[in-house]
Amino acid sequence: MSELKILKKREEIEDKYKWKVNEIFSNDDAWENAFQELKKESPSLKDFEGKLNNAENILNYLEKYIDLGIKAEIVYVYAHLKCDEDTSNSKYQAMMNKIDSYMAEFASYTAYFVPEILSLDDEFIMNIIDSNDKLKVYSFMFKDILKEKPHILSKEQEELLAQVSDCLDAPSSIHNMLTNADMKFGNIIDEDGENVELTEGNYSSFIKSKDRKVRKEAFKTLFKEYKNLENTFSTTLTSSLKNFNFGAKVRKYNSALESSLSPNDIPVEVYKNSIKTINENLKSLHKYVSLKKKLLGLDEMHMYDLYVPVIEIPKEHIEFNDGVNMVLEGLKPLGEEYLNIFKNGVENGWIDIYQNKGKRGGAYSWGGYKTMPYVLLNYNYELHDVSTLAHEMGHSIHSYYSRKEQPYIYAGYTLFCAEVASTTNEALLIHYLINKETDKKKKLYLINQELEQIRTTVFRQLMFAEFELFTHESLEKGMSLTAEDYNKAWHDLNVKYFGEDMVVDEEIDIEWARIPHFYSDFYVYQYATGYAAASAFAKSILEGKEDSVSKYIEFLKSGGSDYPIEILKKAGVDMTTSQPLEATVERFNELLDMLDKEINFN
Known part of the structure; x- marks a missing residue:
C-alpha cells in the first residue's frame, strides 16, 4: 500500500519533514504572551493622530508602526501556519480567529496616516525628507502616496464610498453564490458507465477524459446550465x-x-x-x-x-530528495549562491513536505519579515509535485532576498x-x-x-x-x-x-x-x-x-x-x-x- 493510501496524523510524521514554525515561537504560550503584548502596545499608534505635521512626529510614528507591524505579522503568521498544519485542530482555529479579528482593529489604529499625509503640501513633505537622513529611506513610500493625491476624495466622500463598498461588491458575491452554491448541472455518464453528478469541482477532470463522449457530454451539460441563466449573468x-x-x-x-x-x-x-x-x-x-x-x-x-x-x-514515483536534486540540476544556471540558499531552505526547515490528516491542501509560500519564507507542500511523489517545489521555492527565495536586502516597508512585492x-x-x-x-x-x-x-x-x-x-x-x-x-x-x-x-x-x-x-x-x-x-x-x-x-x-x-x-x-x-x-x-x-x-x- 502506498504512502498516501492511509494519511498519517500530524504527530506521526517525522519532524525532519515538517517546517520549523517553533523558530517563530517556541510554544503556544509564547505566542499568547506576544499577542497580549501586541494588544497592549498597539493603541499607542493612535497617539500620533492629528500630529503628523513635522519631521520628528512622522519619523516617530513610522518607527513605531514598523516595530508593531513586524510584531503583528509574526503573531499572525504563526497562528495561520499552525492552523494549516491541521485545520481540524480547534485550538489553532481559535488562535487564528483571534488574530484575524484583531488585525482589523490594528488597521484602524493607522487609518489616519495616509489622509493626514495627503492633507500636507507636497513640497513640505519632500523638504522634510531631504533634510532628515532617517526619513530618506521613506522617499519612495511618500512619493507613492502623493502620486494618488489627485484621485483622493474629501474625507466625507471617502467615508461614503467605504460605507457602500459592500453594496458595490454585490455583483461578485451574487456570481459566487450562483456558481458555487445554487447552480445544479445534473448527471452525466462517466468513463465507467456510472451515472454521476456533474459539478464545477469535477468538471475539470471530465473535460480531460480520454473518452470523447464523456468530455463532450460534460461540456454540453455544464454550459447548458450557464446558458439558461445568461440574462442573470449578463446583468451581474x-x-x-x-x-x-x-x-x-x-x-x-x-x-x-x-x-x-x-x-x-x-x-x-x-x-x-x-x-x-x-x-x-x-x-x-x-x-x-x-x-x-x-x-x-x-x-x-x-x-x-x-x-x-x-x-x-505511466506515473513516476519520485522521492522528495530525488525531486530536490532534479530541481537543483534545473536551476544550476542561476549559480552557486542561489543553489545554496535553496539547499539551506530544504535542510533548515522552510518546507512542510508531506500530507497529513487535516492539513490544508494545495501549496504556497508565505511568511513574515522576521520569519523563514515558509513553504507548504502536499508532496505526492509525482512530476507535478517537483514542479510545484520549484515554483514555491522561487517565491520563497524571492522573499528571502527582498527581506534580507530591503527595509520592512519595501520587503513585499x-x-x-x-x-x-x-x-x-x-x-x-x-x-x-x-x-x-x-x-x-x-x-x-x-x-x-x-x-x-x-x-x-x-x-x-x-x-x-x-x-x-x-x-x-x-x-x-x-x-x-x-x-x-x-x-x-x-x-x-x-x-x-x-x-x-x-x-x-x-x-x-x-x-x-x-x-x-x-x-x-x-x-x-x-x-x-x-x-x-x-x-x-x-x-x-x-x-x-x-x-x-x-x-x-x-x-x-x-x-x-x-x-x-x-x-x-x-x-x-x-x-x-x-x-x-x-x-x-x-x-x-x-x-x-x-x-x-x-x-x-x-
Missing part, C-alpha cells in the same frame, strides 16, 4: 463593470483601465500592447491546435477536445512581479527536463506540458484581457451590453484565437459567465506579463548573456522598493516593449517545432 457582469467605471470616473481617472493600473504606475500601453503583440502571434496558437488535432487523431477539433492530454505516460520568480524556476526546470530526456514518449509529454502552460497562462489570459477591455470600453462609450453582445464577443474571440482548425461550438459562447476573474478589474493580464517576464529572464540566463544572473538576482533583491516596471527594467526586462512577450512566443514556437519533429519521427 454589467453591474460589476459599471461599478468599476463609476469608481474610475469619481476618482478622476480617464478610464477604469487607468484606475486599475495607476497605483502600480503601470502605463496603459503595457496592457494594450500585450493584447496587440499576442494578436500578431496567433498563428502560433493556430499551429498548436492543428498539431494537437493530428496527435489526437481527430477529423474535427472541438472546444471540448482542448484539455485532453495528447499523450499519457506586487502581483505584477510575484509570479516572475516562481515561473522563472519552472521554466528553467522544464527546459532542463526536456533537454535531458531520451525517452521519446516522455519527451513528447514534457513538451506538451510546457506548451499547455503557455497556452493557458499567456494566450488564454490575454484573450480574457481583450474581452475585459472590450466590455469596459463599450460601457464607457455609453453602449449597453446584453447577454447576446457578450456571447458574440466571446465567440468571435475564440474563433480568432484558435483558428480554422477549431470548431468553435456554440456552447462556448457563454463561457465568459463562468469566469470569476472578470469581477476583479484588469487582474488576469498579470499572469501573462509575469510569465513573459519570466520567459525573458530564463532565455537570457540559458543563453549565458553577460550579467544575466546578477541582474536577475538584483530583481529578487528589489522587493517593492520601486514600481514593478522600473524594477524589471533595471534587471534588463522592459515590459513597456513587446520583447518579453515575444520571447515567450519564441519559446512556444521552439516547442511546437520539437512537437512537430517528434510527431514526424514517430
Whole structure:
C-alpha cells in the first residue's frame, strides 16, 4: 500500500519533514504572551493622530508602526501556519480567529496616516525628507502616496464610498453564490458507465477524459446550465463593470483601465500592447491546435477536445530528495549562491513536505519579515509535485532576498512581479527536463506540458484581457451590453484565437459567465506579463548573456522598493516593449517545432 493510501496524523510524521514554525515561537504560550503584548502596545499608534505635521512626529510614528507591524505579522503568521498544519485542530482555529479579528482593529489604529499625509503640501513633505537622513529611506513610500493625491476624495466622500463598498461588491458575491452554491448541472455518464453528478469541482477532470463522449457530454451539460441563466449573468457582469467605471470616473481617472493600473504606475500601453503583440502571434496558437488535432487523431477539433492530454505516460514515483536534486540540476544556471540558499531552505526547515490528516491542501509560500519564507507542500511523489517545489521555492527565495536586502516597508512585492520568480524556476526546470530526456514518449509529454502552460497562462489570459477591455470600453462609450453582445464577443474571440482548425461550438459562447476573474478589474493580464517576464529572464540566463544572473538576482533583491516596471527594467526586462512577450512566443514556437519533429519521427 502506498504512502498516501492511509494519511498519517500530524504527530506521526517525522519532524525532519515538517517546517520549523517553533523558530517563530517556541510554544503556544509564547505566542499568547506576544499577542497580549501586541494588544497592549498597539493603541499607542493612535497617539500620533492629528500630529503628523513635522519631521520628528512622522519619523516617530513610522518607527513605531514598523516595530508593531513586524510584531503583528509574526503573531499572525504563526497562528495561520499552525492552523494549516491541521485545520481540524480547534485550538489553532481559535488562535487564528483571534488574530484575524484583531488585525482589523490594528488597521484602524493607522487609518489616519495616509489622509493626514495627503492633507500636507507636497513640497513640505519632500523638504522634510531631504533634510532628515532617517526619513530618506521613506522617499519612495511618500512619493507613492502623493502620486494618488489627485484621485483622493474629501474625507466625507471617502467615508461614503467605504460605507457602500459592500453594496458595490454585490455583483461578485451574487456570481459566487450562483456558481458555487445554487447552480445544479445534473448527471452525466462517466468513463465507467456510472451515472454521476456533474459539478464545477469535477468538471475539470471530465473535460480531460480520454473518452470523447464523456468530455463532450460534460461540456454540453455544464454550459447548458450557464446558458439558461445568461440574462442573470449578463446583468451581474454589467453591474460589476459599471461599478468599476463609476469608481474610475469619481476618482478622476480617464478610464477604469487607468484606475486599475495607476497605483502600480503601470502605463496603459503595457496592457494594450500585450493584447496587440499576442494578436500578431496567433498563428502560433493556430499551429498548436492543428498539431494537437493530428496527435489526437481527430477529423474535427472541438472546444471540448482542448484539455485532453495528447499523450499519457505511466506515473513516476519520485522521492522528495530525488525531486530536490532534479530541481537543483534545473536551476544550476542561476549559480552557486542561489543553489545554496535553496539547499539551506530544504535542510533548515522552510518546507512542510508531506500530507497529513487535516492539513490544508494545495501549496504556497508565505511568511513574515522576521520569519523563514515558509513553504507548504502536499508532496505526492509525482512530476507535478517537483514542479510545484520549484515554483514555491522561487517565491520563497524571492522573499528571502527582498527581506534580507530591503527595509520592512519595501520587503513585499506586487502581483505584477510575484509570479516572475516562481515561473522563472519552472521554466528553467522544464527546459532542463526536456533537454535531458531520451525517452521519446516522455519527451513528447514534457513538451506538451510546457506548451499547455503557455497556452493557458499567456494566450488564454490575454484573450480574457481583450474581452475585459472590450466590455469596459463599450460601457464607457455609453453602449449597453446584453447577454447576446457578450456571447458574440466571446465567440468571435475564440474563433480568432484558435483558428480554422477549431470548431468553435456554440456552447462556448457563454463561457465568459463562468469566469470569476472578470469581477476583479484588469487582474488576469498579470499572469501573462509575469510569465513573459519570466520567459525573458530564463532565455537570457540559458543563453549565458553577460550579467544575466546578477541582474536577475538584483530583481529578487528589489522587493517593492520601486514600481514593478522600473524594477524589471533595471534587471534588463522592459515590459513597456513587446520583447518579453515575444520571447515567450519564441519559446512556444521552439516547442511546437520539437512537437512537430517528434510527431514526424514517430
